[in-house]
Each structure stands twice: as C-alpha cells, then as structure tokens.
Amino acid sequence: MRHIISLLMENEAGALSRVAGLFSARGYNIESLTVAPTEDPTLSRMTIVTNGSDEVIEQINKQLNKLIEVVAVMDLSEGEHLERELMLVKVRAVGEVREEMKRMADIFRGRVIDVSDKTYTIELTGTGSKLDSFLQAIDRNMILETVRTGASGIGRGDRILKL
Amino acid sequence: MELNGAEIAIRCLQEEGVDFVFGYPGGAVLFIYDALFDQEKIKHILVRHEQAAVHAADGYARSTDKVGVALVTSGPGVTNAVTGIATAYMDSIPMVIISGQVPTGAIGEDAFQEVDTVGITRPCVKHNFLVKDVNQIATTIKKAFYLAKSGRPGPVLVDIPKDVSNKKAIFHYPASISVRSYHPAQHGEVGLIKQAAQLLLDAKRPLVYAGGGVVLSEASRQLIELVHMLGFPITNTLMGLGGFPGTDKQSLGMLGMHGTLEANMAMQNCDVLLAVGARFDDRVVGNVEHFNQEKRKIIHIDIDPSSISKRVKVDVPIVGDVAYVLGDLLAVLHSSKQKNDPQELASWWAKIEEWRSKRCLGYKNSNEVIKPQFVIEKMYEITGGDAFVTSDVGQHQMWAAQHYKFNKPRRWINSGGLGTMGFGLPAAMGVQMAHPDATVACVTGEGSIQMNIQELSTCKQFRLPIKIVALNNRYLGMVRQWQEFFHGNRYSESYMDALPDFVKLAEAYGHIGMRIDKPSDVEPALKEAFARKHDLVFMDFHTDPTENVFPMVPGGKGLSEVILAEDL
Numbered sequence: 001m002r003h004i005i006s007l008l009m010e011n012e013a014g015a016l017s018r019v020a021g022l023f024s025a026r027g028y029n030i031e032s033l034t035v036a037p038t039e040d041p042t043l044s045r046m047t048i049v050t051n052g053s054d055e056v057i058e059q060i061n062k063q064l065n066k067l068i069e070v071v072a073v074m075d076l077s078e079g080e081h082l083e084r085e086l087m088l089v090k091v092r093a094v095g096e097v098r099e100e101m102k103r104m105a106d107i108f109r110g111r112v113i114d115v116s117d118k119t120y121t122i123e124l125t126g127t128g129s130k131l132d133s134f135l136q137a138i139d140r141n142m143i144l145e146t147v148r149t150g151a152s153g154i155g156r157g158d159r160i161l162k163l
Numbered sequence: 164m165e166l167n168g169a170e171i172a173i174r175c176l177q178e179e180g181v182d183f184v185f186g187y188p189g190g191a192v193l194f195i196y197d198a199l200f201d202q203e204k205i206k207h208i209l210v211r212h213e214q215a216a217v218h219a220a221d222g223y224a225r226s227t228d229k230v231g232v233a234l235v236t237s238g239p240g241v242t243n244a245v246t247g248i249a250t251a252y253m254d255s256i257p258m259v260i261i262s263g264q265v266p267t268g269a270i271g272e273d274a275f276q277e278v279d280t281v282g283i284t285r286p287c288v289k290h291n292f293l294v295k296d297v298n299q300i301a302t303t304i305k306k307a308f309y310l311a312k313s314g315r316p317g318p319v320l321v322d323i324p325k326d327v328s329n330k331k332a333i334f335h336y337p338a339s340i341s342v343r344s345y346h347p348a349q350h351g352e353v354g355l356i357k358q359a360a361q362l363l364l365d366a367k368r369p370l371v372y373a374g375g376g377v378v379l380s381e382a383s384r385q386l387i388e389l390v391h392m393l394g395f396p397i398t399n400t401l402m403g404l405g406g407f408p409g410t411d412k413q414s415l416g417m418l419g420m421h422g423t424l425e426a427n428m429a430m431q432n433c434d435v436l437l438a439v440g441a442r443f444d445d446r447v448v449g450n451v452e453h454f455n456q457e458k459r460k461i462i463h464i465d466i467d468p469s470s471i472s473k474r475v476k477v478d479v480p481i482v483g484d485v486a487y488v489l490g491d492l493l494a495v496l497h498s499s500k501q502k503n504d505p506q507e508l509a510s511w512w513a514k515i516e517e518w519r520s521k522r523c524l525g526y527k528n529s530n531e532v533i534k535p536q537f538v539i540e541k542m543y544e545i546t547g548g549d550a551f552v553t554s555d556v557g558q559h560q561m562w563a564a565q566h567y568k569f570n571k572p573r574r575w576i577n578s579g580g581l582g583t584m585g586f587g588l589p590a591a592m593g594v595q596m597a598h599p600d601a602t603v604a605c606v607t608g609e610g611s612i613q614m615n616i617q618e619l620s621t622c623k624q625f626r627l628p629i630k631i632v633a634l635n636n637r638y639l640g641m642v643r644q645w646q647e648f649f650h651g652n653r654y655s656e657s658y659m660d661a662l663p664d665f666v667k668l669a670e671a672y673g674h675i676g677m678r679i680d681k682p683s684d685v686e687p688a689l690k691e692a693f694a695r696k697h698d699l700v701f702m703d704f705h706t707d708p709t710e711n712v713f714p715m716v717p718g719g720k721g722l723s724e725v726i727l728a729e730d731l
Contacts, residue, residue: 009344010344013293014281014285014293017282017285018285021285021286025286055472055476058472059469059473062468062469063469065468065469066467066468066469068289068290068310068342068344068345069344070344071343071344072344163343
C-alpha cells in the first residue's frame with residue numbers, strides 16, 4: 001500500500017544520505033522524496049512517499065526512528081492529511097494550440113509563468129493524480145519538459161509534527 | 164589552556180577512562196600519534212593491520228562492558244578497518260573508531276589516501292561524524308562514547324581531518340551530553356510487562372530464548388533468577404552463550420542451525436516463548452513459515468524496536484533495556500500468587516528429556532585420528548571451563564560453541580552476525596589486554612587463522628600469552644560440509660593446499676609451536692600449553708578432515724527438519 005511518511009531531522013550534512021542509504025540498503029521503495037529546512041533552521045522536514053506491506057511500513061518507520069539524526073517520524077497516511085505536489089510543464093504553444101493550452105491550464109487551476117513565442121511554462125499544484133490527469137489531458141506531443149517536486153504532506157487540523 | 168585538535172582528542176579519551184587504544188599510524192593521524200607520545204594514561208597497541216586493530220578493540224569491549232577504541236589513518240587505514248567495524252555493528256558492540264582524514268581543503272579532490280570515510284562506513288556504524296571544526300572535537304567525542312554505549316550499543320566513528328587535528332582551541336570536556344533526537348528506552352511499558360507475566364504463568368510448554376542482549380545489558384543475574392524461579396527450560400543463541408550458565412540443568416544449550424535437538428524442538432513446540440535480547444535471525448529460526456506453522460504466544464524484550472516483529476510477528480512487544488525489564492518482570496511475578504500448573508510443566512520437561520536423551524552432540528571418538536570435538540572437550544576440562552574463548556568462523560566455531568559450556572557472560576567472544584574469519588586472534592589480543600592474568604584461548608582453523616596471522620607479531624611485541632587451538636583439517640571445513648551435503652561432494656576450492664608449517668611459523672614469530680597428530684597426545688599437549696602462563700602457544704591439531712558439525716538444520720529448513728549425526 002502507498003504510504004506518505006513525514007519526518008523531522010537535523011539539518012546537517014549527510015542526514016539525507018542516511019535516509020536514502022537506509023532505503024536502498026534494506027530494499028525499500030522510494031516513490032518520491034522531498035526535503036527542505038523548516039522555520040527552525042536547525043531542522044529539515046522530509047516527505048517520503050513509499051509503498052509496501054504493513055510489515056514493511058512498520059519496519060520503515062522503526063528504522064527511520066533509529067537514525068540518530070531523525071528527530072520525529074509520522075506516517076501521514078495513518079490519519080487525515082493533505083498532500084500537494086508542484087509541477088512545471090513546458091509545452092509547445094504555437095498557432096491555435098496556444099489558446100487551447102491556456103484554457104487547459106485554467107481548467108486545472110494552473111498558471112502560465114513563462115511565455116515565449118513558441119512555448120508556455122505552466123505551473124500546477126495538486127495531488128499527484130491531478131498532475132497526472134493534466135498530463136493526460138493535453139496532447140502528449142506538445143510536452144517539451146516536465147519537472148515535479150514529489151509530494152509534500154501535512155496532517156489535518158491538530159495532527160502536528162513538531163519538535 | 165589552548166591545545167591542538169590532536170591533543171584535545173587524546174584528552175577526551177583520557178577523560179573517558181580509556182586505557183587501551185588499538186591502532187596503526189599514518190599521514191593523516193600524525194598529530195594524534197604525536198599527542199599520544201607524551202602521555203602515559205593511554206597505552207597504544209600497535210597492530211599489524213587495521214582490521215586487527217578494530218577486532219582487538221572489539222574483543223576488549225566484549226570481554227569488559229567498556230567501549231573499545233581503535234585509531235586508524237585515512238584511506239586504506241579506514242577501508243582495512245571496515246570489516247572490523249561491520250563485525251562490531253552486526254553484534255552491537257560498543258566501540259569508538261577515530262580515523263584521520265585528509266585536510267579539509269583537500270576533501271573531495273581525490274587527495275592522496277582520501278576516501279569518503281563517512282560514506283563508506285555509514286551502513287555499518289551506529290553513527291558517524293566528520294569533524295570540520297576543532298571546537299567541535301570534544302563534544303563530538305563525548306557524543307560518540309554516549310551513542311556507542313547507550314541504547315542498543317554499536318560502533319561510532321569520528322573522522323578528523325589532519326588540519327583540524329593541528330588547529331588550536333580551548334579544551335573543555337562536557338560532563339554530560341544529550342542528543343535531542345535520541346532517547347533510548349530503559350523500563351518497558353508496565354501494562355505489557357503484566358501481560359507477559361500472565362502469559363508466562365499460564366504457560367503449559369514455556370521456553371526462554373536468550374540472546375546477546377542479555378550479555379550486553381549485564382542482565383545475567385536477573386535472567387538466572389527468573390528462569391530458576393519459574394522452572395522453565397532456557398536456550399541461548401550463539402551470541403547469548405554464558406548469559407545463562409551452560410551447565411545448569413535447565414539449560415538446553417544453543418539453538419539454531421547447529422543448536423541442540425532439545426533446544427530446537429522446544430523452540431518449535433513451545434506454547435509461550437519469552438525472547439530476551441535476541442532477534443529471531445535466519446540462523447536461529449530457520450524457515451519462518453515453518454516456524455509459524457506451530458501456534459505459540461511470543462513475548463519479546465528488546466531495546467531496539469526495529470528488532471521486534473521484524474522476521475517473526477510477536478504478541479507482547481516490550482521495548483526496553485533487558486536488565487530493567489527483567490527486573491520489573493520479576494517484581495510482578497514475585498507479587499503474583501499464581502504458579503504454573505506443575506503437572507503440565509512436568510510433562511513438558513519429560514518431553515524435553517526425551518529429546519535430550521538422543522544426546523545429539525555425541526560423536527564417535529577415535530584412537531586413530533583426532534576428533535575436533537574431543538579437543539574442545541579436553542580444553543574445557545583443562546581450563547576448568549573458565550577461560551575466555553575467542554573463535555574464528557566455521558566448523559571450529561560451532562564445535563567450540565557446542566562443547567565448551569560457558570557459565571559466565573563475556574567469556575565467549577565470536578563474530579556471530581557478520582561471521583568474520585580472521586576475528587579470533589586479534590579479538591583474543593583485546594581480551595588478553597583487558598584481562599592480563601586470565602587464560603585466553605583462540606579456537607580457530609587453518610583457514611581462519613591465516614586471515615590475520617600477522618598479529619602473531621603484535622602478540623610478541625606485547626607479550627600476550629594467548630593459547631591458539633587450531634583445528635587443522637586441511638579444509639575450509641564448513642564450506643566442505645555444505646558441498647558434501649548440498650553440492651554433491653563437489654569440493655570446489657575448499658581444500659587448503661600448501662599450508663605452512665604452523666610450528667615453524669609460530670617459532671619464526673618468537674612463540675612456541677606444537678603439532679599434535681595423535682588422539683593420545685591431545686590432553687598432554689593441552690596441559691603443557693595451558694600451563695605456560697607467559698607464552699603464546701600455537702597448537703596445530705591435525706584433526707579428522709571428514710568430520711561434520713551436527714545437528715544441522717539446513718538453510719531454508721524448519722527447526723524440526725534437523726539432520727542428526729545418527730541419521731547418516
């Protein structure tokens with residue numbers, strides 16, 4: 001099953017490689033991984049999307065907790081949570097397609113953030129499946145480049161991951 | 164007072180009460196070696212290979228409950244040390260390794276003797292540090308010792324670039340340290356301990372299964388009290404031998420691939436299993452599906468949550484320090500009026516005695532050729548069962564584990580998890596350093612001993628009177644045994660041709676060598692060798708090359724699918 005795991009860790013050199021190394025050494029899957037410092041510059045927050053059986057997910061949580069630099073771990077998928085991913089798509093935008101692309105971006109609540117005479121760059125946020133749907137909705141041949149951040153997640157309401 | 168980084172590092176080790184550092188100098192640690200030169204508190208043991216430095220520090224730690232310390236240079240110094248570090252990691256041995264690194268400005272430039280030490284060692288340390296600021300050396304070393312020894316112990320590496328070891332700073336060693344992301348448990352959860360007590364008291368076919376965690380947590384006393392009070396059978400893992408006295412009538416001996424029939428059958432057939440500081444690894448449980456075919460309730464006490472329900476799902480998981488949890492469990496049991504049903508327990512013991520009566524460790528002795536088991540038995544008698552015994556890896560390791568009945572913890576020193584050949588002799592050096600007056604024996608084979616034989620030179624330099632008991636069968640015996648059983652007698656590369664004359668070799672290093680060919684010479688030779696309190700004696704026993712280790716649970720099979728010597 002797909003799980004989205006959030007963790008707080010020391011913002012130190014090498015901490016990311018400990019997490020990544022753990023996943024590869026023990027054969028766990030990483031679908032996506034995002035990381036950046038928090039409002040407290042000594043801490044980084046990481047969101048990992050993974051999948052596995054209940055036993056594997058339990059081990060992943062335990063093994064992450066065991067890393068010395070990991071301060072706190074929360075399996076967001078165990079409760080109510082939100083997740084968002086950012087995607088930038090550069091598409092061919094010439095002739096009559098130009099108007100069509102703008103309309104599709106609007107429908108998906110995307111924004112055109114860069115324009116050239118032949119291209120648009122569209123910014124889109126949402127769940128991973130929404131971003132997938134957008135890519136399916138436009139003509140595949142028009143896509144020049146995509147870049148996605150991977151999911152970031154946060155608990156709903158009182159579910160808070162803090163030191 | 165201002166000191167340079169190297170002097171600070173040495174002062175830190177002194178503050179930690181380190182008496183021995185096992186190491187090998189080189190370019191990146193020259194300042195550290197210079198700082199060692201002028202002091203008397205720490206004795207440096209110069210080994211002949213960095214792997215041996217780490218194994219020696221490991222042997223020291225295993226035999227003392229203190230943190231072992233090794234010091235190596237950058238590049239090849241570190242890569243040579245990696246096998247030793249991984250060995251300690253797999254067996255949760257507290258150790259601090261200090262390594263030199265190229266100067267900070269040269270890091271990443273493929274400098275001479277540069278490796279990414281933190282990267283290379285990351286998967287086989289509890290934690291590691293690269294110290295880039297001289298002001299951080301003291302707190303980092305303090306943290307290293309704290310992490311190595313607390314919680315589930317393990318090796319911690321501190322990498323110090325050469326320029327950092329030569330920069331000046333004010334020395335201040337923190338009295339205590341805390342790490343905000345690290346809070347190892349001590350006491351287990353009370354509710355779970357009560358549940359465990361109830362399960363134990365209701366058990367009809369109970370078994371205690373105790374591992375290396377009992378030794379590491381110094382929980383022998385509590386374990387013995389618990390097992391005696393309940394009257395339960397107990398089995399120890401390879402790592403747990405000595406945690407409960409091997410000669411006690413409640414002990415079923417070792418379990419697992421080469422465990423006793425009674426231990427493995429009890430493991431398979433018990434209705435309540437109390438696992439203490441053990442981790443259900445593949446060499447212990449064999450085939451997990453087969454193990455799960457029998458229904459039983461499992462209580463698991465371990466300090467590392469990730470060891471619980473990793474391979475075998477348990478019913479009562481208790482995270483905590485084994486000594487604390489057993490103490491609390493004892494208190495609950497003492498306060499209960501309930502006792503186990505004596506009839507049920509008696510019939511369980513009767514069943515166990517049936518298995519025991521097969522005498523699965525028996526072997527046919529011979530007047531013609533030396534049986535390896537006979538050597539261990541005689542060694543056990545002659546040392547009064549009270550020696551520190553280190554071993555290498557292979558058949559000799561299993562025979563030592565089966566036939567030397569360890570009654571005290573920390574007497575049996577072997578590489579259980581990683582299975583590192585070449586561990587025995589350097590580990591024995593660390594043990595002998597820690598216990599200068601004790602009898603230290605290294606049980607080895609002609610294959611394993613050659614993996615770190617150069618340490619005979621270190622033993623000479625520091626006058627270490629280790630007794631090397633080599634069971635020389637001219638084969639990589641365990642490999643040969645598997646080839647015989649599972650590869651149709653195709654002995655691919657398991658024959659040791661062109662062996663050295665170990666007597667002459669021992670003599671060349673300045674020691675005493677003995678070659679023993681006849682069974683009748685075994686006892687006199689052992690007596691003579693162990694009577695030499697101040698000499699290292701290398702006993703080269705030429706043993707039966709066809710002997711196999713029994714019982715054996717083949718890889719991937721269940722615990723009751725065991726091969727006994729009599730089956731063949």
